[in-house]
Amino acid sequence: MPDRPARPDAPILVSPSAMPHRRLTRGVRGRVTLLHALAHIELNAIDLAWDIVARFSSQFPPAFAADWLKVAAEEAEHFALLAARLADLGAAYGDLPAHDGLWQSSQETAGDALARLAVIPMVHEARGLDVTPMMIGKLRAVEDEASAEVLERIYRDEIGHVAIGNRWFLWLAAERGLDDPRAAWQSLVRRHFRGALKPPFNDAARSTAGFPGDWYAPLAPDAA
Numbered sequence: 001m002p003d004r005p006a007r008p009d010a011p012i013l014v015s016p017s018a019m020p021h022r023r024l025t026r027g028v029r030g031r032v033t034l035l036h037a038l039a040h041i042e043l044n045a046i047d048l049a050w051d052i053v054a055r056f057s058s059q060f061p062p063a064f065a066a067d068w069l070k071v072a073a074e075e076a077e078h079f080a081l082l083a084a085r086l087a088d089l090g091a092a093y094g095d096l097p098a099h100d101g102l103w104q105s106s107q108e109t110a111g112d113a114l115a116r117l118a119v120i121p122m123v124h125e126a127r128g129l130d131v132t133p134m135m136i137g138k139l140r141a142v143e144d145e146a147s148a149e150v151l152e153r154i155y156r157d158e159i160g161h162v163a164i165g166n167r168w169f170l171w172l173a174a175e176r177g178l179d180d181p182r183a184a185w186q187s188l189v190r191r192h193f194r195g196a197l198k199p200p201f202n203d204a205a206r207s208t209a210g211f212p213g214d215w216y217a218p219l220a221p222d223a224a
């Protein structure tokens with residue numbers, strides 16, 4: 001596998017601290033900033049799903065590749081929906097800088113399927129479940145119903161992605177004879193994910209995805 005897939009010339013990639021922050025207002029600039037950042041995450045998500053298929057499928061039954069191909073297709077739809085909203089607002093993916101944190105995080109786990117499942121679907125995609133309802137609320141507050149509906153679609157699909165990650169993590173942990181998959185997950189996250197998990201957690205959505213609170217809550221900074 002290549003270390004990274006092909007990328008478009010734009011956006012340029014900058015360090016996370018150099019990313020533009022803008023408050024969400026009725027004007028378009030704040031919304032373009034938000035939708036652009038989300039489009040960048042979805043483009044990474046397409047690549048991450050294909051990377052997991054190509055890199056790790058041989059260690060799993062065929063249903064593993066089928067699940068992640070479905071994820072890749074949904075991520076592509078998410079990207080297309082966000083690109084269409086950017087176009088409605090007179091912008092396009094590539095207009096703003098983006099950061100490379102998500103891809104770097106995935107490369108950190110390129111050597112081990114269990115670590116990859118622990119970090120990408122069960123940390124990053126689960127984090128998406130925590131923050132998306134708030135973003136939907138903010139978009140509704142500035143009366144951007146079309147963008148809010150795109151995020152609702154993404155949110156529903158992402159619950160499924162976390163569920164798929166969770167299921168295959170448990171499968172591989174059992175296959176490896178790990179008798180405490182929760183402890184294994186926590187130790188992989190501590191080793192491969194920089195920083196603590198940020199509460200508040202969306203316990204309802206995480207639990208719908210089969211992801212129990214006693215796995216992730218102990219990794220929040222205020223948990224002893």
Ligand SMILES: [Fe+2]
Pocket residue numbers: 042045074075078154158
């Ligand atoms: Fe997505």
Ligand SMILES: [Fe+2]
Pocket residue numbers: 045071075125157158161
């Ligand atoms: Fe996803």
